[in-house]
Amino acid sequence: MYPNLYYAFKDLFGIEIPVFKLLQTFGFFVAIAFLAGAYVLTNELKRREKLGWLKGVPETIITGKPVTAGEVLFHGVLGFILGFKILGLALDWAEASQDLQSYMLSAKGSVLGGLLLGGILAYSKFRTGKKQEKATPKEETVIVMPHQRVPDIIVMAAVAGLLGAKIFHNLENWNDFSQDPIGSLLSFSGLTFYGGLIVAAVVIIRYAVRKGINVWQLIDSSAPALMLAYAIGRMGCHFSGDGDWGIYNSSYVTDAAGKVVPADPTRFQQMVQASQQFFSRQYASIEHIPHAPFPKPAGLSFLPDWFFAYGYPHNVINEGVQMAGCTGKYCSVLPVAVYPTALYEIIACLILFGILYAVRKRVTVPGVVFGIYLIFNGLERFFVEKIRVNTKYDIFGFHPTQAEIISSLMVIGGAGLIWYCRKINKAAKPAV
Incomplete structure (x- = not known):
């Protein structure tokens, strides 16, 4: 196993790069998962835009506005944090290299480095803003296509997904949370995929409605991307050995x-x-x-x-x-x-991604592709739960896990969604 990329490079290539101790294997694969998901989602949105299934929305922007004090302050604070740690790391390398992760999360650093880099970034933002500033700011109307909003969608998915994954994990492990609530909330370990999926879905759908994006087309476009991102994320679980394994x-x-x-x-x-x-x-x-x-x-x-x-x-x-x-x-x-249940999920989800990617052009009823995704994801997770270690609930004599409950609802919901979408699509077609 490779807790971080330092161990991976040392084992695979015989190269020791101490700074790679900062790059956790799980976090690395999560980042790759988001990038891969964004790539697939962007391409699918572009395809649907060309077919006329998705339309752009006009938005008014103002160019030439003066830079605000808040923008300068933000860049100054960001620069201070980076400089505080970077120069501190260089000056205290002998100590910090023993445990880079703990050092980066500590209050240790260089105030001088923070002030220098903070000042540079703040001044740079101020000068850039002055160059772009105009005597009279101008309003312009531009057409924003759905695929251009993918960066915003990915950021919202990351933040909402992390919060949701934390909340659902702590609900699933309530005894551990009640004993140390602060530690449980701030810990980098302990994430529940379905919690992240549910919370992120709610946030992104609300965003899509607000921005005039066709929700049915958006969720269909996201189905292959979600399956691929999940498979890559599970690589992080497996190769780091994060405890997400079976019995x-x-x-x-x-x-x-x-x-x-x-x-x-x-x-x-x-x-x-x-x-x-x-x-x-x-x-x-x-x-x-x-x-x-x-x-x-x-x-x-x-x-x-x-x-x-x-x-x-x-x-x-x-x-x-x-x-x-x-x-x-x-x-x-x-x-x-x-x-090694994470390994099984990697293989299963890559195969399911291939199926979803193949059928996405053949299925034209809006919402059906996402319904298929829900069924696939629910079935895959339901069966792997049979050999996974998880907290179980006692419900009327049954002892399901949280994931089994949610995965069952996903299968039922996916089947119901397919039926509903096909029904309203048929009803929308004019009689011949």
């Missing part, structure tokens, strides 16, 4: 070096007993460890063992037991291998 596959254990090895029931129990201190922190008793044996089928012998069970050595959350001969910050491995 234990008791047909495999991991050795001291972190390698997955086959195990019979006796070997599994021996490993559990040997790692009792670790398991006792996770479960009330070792008899309640969630596991299901599934050895590699003979017909799939060409696949590696880690496809069926993985110990996530060097995982970013330091979950597991100490690895032999390992020193440093990330030296943990799971004693019993788990199902």
